[in-house]
Amino acid sequence: MNALAATSRNFRQASRLLGLDSKLEKSLLIPFREIKVECTIPKDDGSLVSFVGFRVQHDNARGPMKGGIRYHPEVDLDEVNALAQLMTWKTAVAALPYGGAKGGIGCSPGDLSNSELERLTRVFTQKIHDLIGTHTDIPAPDMGTNAQTMAWILDEYSKFHGHSPAVVTGKPIELGGSLGRDAATGRGVVFATESLLAEHGKSISGSTFIIQGFGNVGSWAASIFHERGGKVIAIGDVTGSIKNDNGIDVPALIKHKNEGGALKDFNGAEAMDSKDLLVHECDVLLPCALGGVLNRENAPHVKAKFIIEAANHPTDPEADEILAKKGVVVLPDIYANSGGVIVSYFEWVQNIQGFMWDEEKVNMELKKYMNSSFNNIKQMCKSHDCNLRMGAFTLGVNRVARATLLRGWEA
Numbered sequence: 001m002n003a004l005a006a007t008s009r010n011f012r013q014a015s016r017l018l019g020l021d022s023k024l025e026k027s028l029l030i031p032f033r034e035i036k037v038e039c040t041i042p043k044d045d046g047s048l049v050s051f052v053g054f055r056v057q058h059d060n061a062r063g064p065m066k067g068g069i070r071y072h073p074e075v076d077l078d079e080v081n082a083l084a085q086l087m088t089w090k091t092a093v094a095a096l097p098y099g100g101a102k103g104g105i106g107c108s109p110g111d112l113s114n115s116e117l118e119r120l121t122r123v124f125t126q127k128i129h130d131l132i133g134t135h136t137d138i139p140a141p142d143m144g145t146n147a148q149t150m151a152w153i154l155d156e157y158s159k160f161h162g163h164s165p166a167v168v169t170g171k172p173i174e175l176g177g178s179l180g181r182d183a184a185t186g187r188g189v190v191f192a193t194e195s196l197l198a199e200h201g202k203s204i205s206g207s208t209f210i211i212q213g214f215g216n217v218g219s220w221a222a223s224i225f226h227e228r229g230g231k232v233i234a235i236g237d238v239t240g241s242i243k244n245d246n247g248i249d250v251p252a253l254i255k256h257k258n259e260g261g262a263l264k265d266f267n268g269a270e271a272m273d274s275k276d277l278l279v280h281e282c283d284v285l286l287p288c289a290l291g292g293v294l295n296r297e298n299a300p301h302v303k304a305k306f307i308i309e310a311a312n313h314p315t316d317p318e319a320d321e322i323l324a325k326k327g328v329v330v331l332p333d334i335y336a337n338s339g340g341v342i343v344s345y346f347e348w349v350q351n352i353q354g355f356m357w358d359e360e361k362v363n364m365e366l367k368k369y370m371n372s373s374f375n376n377i378k379q380m381c382k383s384h385d386c387n388l389r390m391g392a393f394t395l396g397v398n399r400v401a402r403a404t405l406l407r408g409w410e411a
């Protein structure tokens, strides 16, 4: 099942639990606006290359639309649509005054030089600058993009609209970025894991973790689990996977990667087949890369007791059913990885106020938001007698539905 079908199915299930009117359900599902643009740039050798860029603005009933921009070869309109819809429910679960959006360009960032990436980002921004803005739609990093990408968007956008730091979040500190945003998604994942484990009488210290994806989210989550006494026993990325039953020395692995080493060549662990990574014995499994990685083929073989969806849409609905029958507890993406957009919100607030918070305040507020969402989700699970995914979906969908109804339909 593709990401859009799966996300829409989860939404419809939540809508039924909430008893939403079918016309409202239809209106909440259809995106506010879909943007598709051609981006042609000269490569460093002078030849031309064309890419397709997307921005889907899903819903703005609760505020300006918000969501990352992904650079990856599998980016297409359906996937961006699904990710934009997830952002609408995610910002609502976190009680942020935002709607949802997502963007992306179908490209392999690793095959482009820095100056080619800069040209591509600037051309994309030229094509969408009239449709984004501090109070309309605020992009941020996602897979394949980072603070530098946001700096280029900020610079290009500002040529048309004047200096506008709050038009993007996740930007470099020197350009108005927030302390703590780089680590925020991973840190939020750790807070979410801590709350879930505590409910089951367990803690991070003494638990074993497996992490798929060692980019922004995966490496920060691994590093904070390690810092708190958790044992990260296996990690995988696009180059391969590694394991060490005694626990991987995460700071040493980060140093190895920062020095240009490939994850699979780290000598503090042994190589393992990437196909085995998600089904290896552990307490907590964290997909931190692509969507749809847990499916009907591998779900029956998962041995983890808890799955924390740090990636967006890592579990398809068939896998969800299989995992539920096996008693595996799945903490859903629209809550588990919301730390990124929560600190993006803090960054936007700081830009608008022109006042910078210290990192301690950012992390303390992040924890408050994560804990409050967890309690609200548990409440919805009780009220609707449902699992955590439906608890999160009913919480988010209900908030968006109420805002939509309150705004009214008068033309």
Ligand SMILES: NC(=O)C1=CN([C@@H]2O[C@H](COP(=O)(O)OP(=O)(O)OC[C@H]3O[C@@H](n4cnc5c(N)ncnc54)[C@H](OP(=O)(O)O)[C@@H]3O)[C@@H](O)[C@H]2O)C=CC1
Pocket: 141, 142, 143, 144, 145, 185, 212, 213, 214, 215, 216, 217, 218, 236, 237, 238, 239, 288, 289, 290, 291, 310, 311, 312, 337, 338, 340, 341
């Ligand atoms: N960044 C953020 O703030 C947020 C991100 N997310 C979600 O988290 C996930 C990861 O994002 P982020 O960390 O920012 O992305 P990054 O681009 O920083 O890192 C992605 C990681 O995934 C790895 N990867 C890519 N393809 C595969 C594959 N087929 N198998 C195994 N590993 C793979 C990459 O490997 P390599 O480095 O070798 O290419 C890299 O380690 C995405 O689903 C994203 O939507 C959710 C909320 C916020």
Ligand SMILES: O=C(O)CCC(=O)C(=O)O
Pocket: 066, 067, 068, 069, 090, 138, 139, 140, 141, 142, 169, 170, 312, 337, 338, 340, 341, 342, 344
């Ligand atoms: O920080 C943001 O605004 C959005 C992050 C994002 O794209 C996500 O949560 O999936």
